[in-house]
Amino acid sequence: MPLEVMASIVVVGLLAVYVMMRVMKFDQTLVLTDEAIARAEWGADNVTAPAQEVIVAQSGQAALVRSRRGWGVLWVMGLDATSHDLAGADVQAHPKGLILKFHDFAAPCVVLHLTPDEATAWRAQIEEGQQ
Amino acid sequence: MTLNFPNVTDLATPFFVLAIALEMAWIFYEKRGGRYEAQDAMTSLFMGVGSVVSGLLVGFIAYWFFMALWAITPLDLGHAWWVIAICFVLDDLRYYWVHRFGHRIRWVWASHVNHHSSQHYNLTTALRQTWTGTFTLMMIVRAPLVLMGFHPAMIFFVGGLNLIYQFWIHTEAIDKCPRWFEAVMNTPSHHRVHHGRNARYLDANYAGVFIIWDRMFGTFVPEQRDEPVDYGLVHNIGTFNPLRVAFHEWVAIFKDWTQPGVTWYDRWNYAIKPPGWRHDGKGGSTEMLKRIDVKRNPEKAGTPGFEESRM
Numbered sequence: 001m002p003l004e005v006m007a008s009i010v011v012v013g014l015l016a017v018y019v020m021m022r023v024m025k026f027d028q029t030l031v032l033t034d035e036a037i038a039r040a041e042w043g044a045d046n047v048t049a050p051a052q053e054v055i056v057a058q059s060g061q062a063a064l065v066r067s068r069r070g071w072g073v074l075w076v077m078g079l080d081a082t083s084h085d086l087a088g089a090d091v092q093a094h095p096k097g098l099i100l101k102f103h104d105f106a107a108p109c110v111v112l113h114l115t116p117d118e119a120t121a122w123r124a125q126i127e128e129g130q131q
Numbered sequence: 132m133t134l135n136f137p138n139v140t141d142l143a144t145p146f147f148v149l150a151i152a153l154e155m156a157w158i159f160y161e162k163r164g165g166r167y168e169a170q171d172a173m174t175s176l177f178m179g180v181g182s183v184v185s186g187l188l189v190g191f192i193a194y195w196f197f198m199a200l201w202a203i204t205p206l207d208l209g210h211a212w213w214v215i216a217i218c219f220v221l222d223d224l225r226y227y228w229v230h231r232f233g234h235r236i237r238w239v240w241a242s243h244v245n246h247h248s249s250q251h252y253n254l255t256t257a258l259r260q261t262w263t264g265t266f267t268l269m270m271i272v273r274a275p276l277v278l279m280g281f282h283p284a285m286i287f288f289v290g291g292l293n294l295i296y297q298f299w300i301h302t303e304a305i306d307k308c309p310r311w312f313e314a315v316m317n318t319p320s321h322h323r324v325h326h327g328r329n330a331r332y333l334d335a336n337y338a339g340v341f342i343i344w345d346r347m348f349g350t351f352v353p354e355q356r357d358e359p360v361d362y363g364l365v366h367n368i369g370t371f372n373p374l375r376v377a378f379h380e381w382v383a384i385f386k387d388w389t390q391p392g393v394t395w396y397d398r399w400n401y402a403i404k405p406p407g408w409r410h411d412g413k414g415g416s417t418e419m420l421k422r423i424d425v426k427r428n429p430e431k432a433g434t435p436g437f438e439e440s441r442m
Contacts, residue, residue: 001141010183013148014176017255018169020152024159027169045366047330047420075369078168080250082367106379107369 030076031060038063041081042074055125057097059113064125071129073100075110082107091126098123134210136288143295150299151254157304158253164304165253170371172255177373178245179258185265193270197283206280218281219289219340225276226293226339229269231350234334238402239267241380248376250363252326257301262377296340297322317342320354327360330424331436333417352436365407365420380406418442 021027032038035054042051042065049067056063062075065083074083090101097114114122158165208214233243242263249256276286300322308318317338325336335352338345345351354360368379387393387401397410407415421442425432433439 001138001144006141006144009144009148010180013144013151014173014180017148017151017155017176018173020155021167021169021172024155024167026155026159026167026172044328044361047365047423048415077250077367077369077371078170079166080168080171080363080367082369084369102369104369105375105382108375110369 028079029061030079030081032056032063032074032076032081033060035063038065038074038081042067042072042083045074045081045083046072055122057112057114057118057122059097061113062110064122066129071126073110073112073126075112084110086126086129089126089130091123093119093123098126100126134282134284136284139288139291140294143298147254147258147298154254154302154304165302166251167253167255168251171249171251172253174371174373174376175249175255175259178262178376179255179260181262181373181377182258182260185262189265192265194283194287196270197273197277197286200274200277201283204278204280206278207282208280210282210285214281215285215289218276218285219292221276221281222273222286222289223293223338223340224344225272226290227337227344227348229272230337230339231348232269232272233267234337235405236403237380237384237406237408239269240406241384242267244364244380244406245376247326247364248368250367252301252303252323252360252362254298254301256326257298259376263381293339301326313342315341315343321345321351323360323362324352324354326362328363328365329358329361330417330420331355331358331431331434332360333365333420333436334441335436349440355435365415 032041035056038054038056039051042054042063046067049069051065051067053066054063060076062073065072065074069085070087072083072085074081084102084104084107086100088103090103092099092101094111096111097119098112099109100112101109112122154165155167158167229239230243233239242261245261246259249259273286277283297317300317300319302319303323305319307313307320308316312318313320317336317340321336321338321342324332327333332352335350336342336345337350342351368376370376384401388398393401393410400408400410405416418441421437425437425442431437
């Protein structure tokens with residue numbers, strides 16, 4: 001197959017699939033509606049370090065989780081969630097709440113959607129947990 | 132002798148796009164049979180495009196390697212249909228072992244991990260292919276086929292057919308196939324197990340086309356009705372960026388190599404030991420995760436995936 005034909009099929013195909021997903025609302029995200037969901041998501045991603053304490057953000061987009069390894073963060077990625085320990089992470093203010101930079105190529109950073117009060121409390125908790 | 136075989140994966144591209152659209156429509160209208168999420172699916176598709184580009188850029192290395200072997204082998208089996216059929220079966224056996232190495236040798240896992248980095252399991256996941264396969268040097272496992280007299284063009288052809296077969300099994304829209312088919316062939320059910328991060332399903336069902344290899348070599352685990360597959364990595368990555376998806380494990384190996392206090396023997400082990408190994412003994416393993424699960428759920432002991440030999 002000529003390269004230009006192949007490239008055209010790929011470009012049109014990618015656009016068509018993307019438009020279909022938007023139309024069919026396949027762009028909705030997981031919401032951590034309660035602690036149990038956050039605890040389960042953390043447990044699936046950290047089998048050897050189950051959650052001991054969980055603080056879910058009001059946005060339902062993230063949770064602070066304490067395990068035997070210390071404090072970590074769980075956050076929503078699309079319809080799923082992933083997690084990261086907070087040791088060594090940099091925390092900075094962000095218009096939507098806080099931004100965490102992990103210095104990890106596989107998980108460079110995450111923006112946490114927090115209310116102003118949450119951002120203050122979470123920042124204090126994160127920095128305290130890192131000491 | 133010059134042999135010309137069609138590039139079947141290129142020819143299948145329009146079919147791939149159409150099948151993805153049909154699967155999405157099925158899930159949308161039936162409200163069952165899988166999940167789609169836009170960012171995840173687009174990442175998978177970009178990984179697929181990148182894999183093709185990677186093949187165009189560095190595929191010549193494998194081609195030259197095989198043609199060099201072809202030049203020195205005194206054997207030529209020709210291209211009768213039965214030779215192609217035998218080549219297909221033997222290449223599938225080759226696939227089984229390369230795939231098994233891909234999960235048990237971190238150097239090869241670094242290339243293959245991206246295929247498992249989605250937490251979804253749909254037809255786009257099939258296209259979430261490696262960009263770095265050439266660098267694993269696993270082409271060596273195909274060398275015996277060339278030396279046995281199978282022409283490199285034929286080997287690439289059957290390899291393409293193998294990949295196309297594996298496309299349709301990346302779906303939750305198909306539950307189980309007829310029993311005789313499930314016994315011999317790799318199916319959506321068998322391959323769902325392979326993509327699971329549940330302890331029960333780790334390091335199982337490496338087959339490409341024929342599931343018989345897993346049954347023969349003791350790596351087969353059937354999908355359990357009472358334990359739905361949880362897709363993804365044991366610890367998932369935190370990015371949809373295709374560049375990070377493609378290279379993150381290579382970067383992790385480099386970081387392990389350059390940390391203070393590691394010897395050259397440790398560096399060697401960081402490349403060839405299974406993913407999770409650490410020089411300080413603090414790493415994890417498939418066997419450890421299975422033991423933890425059985426400790427928490429003693430009733431699972433001895434059931435598929437938790438046999439004594441796997442722990």
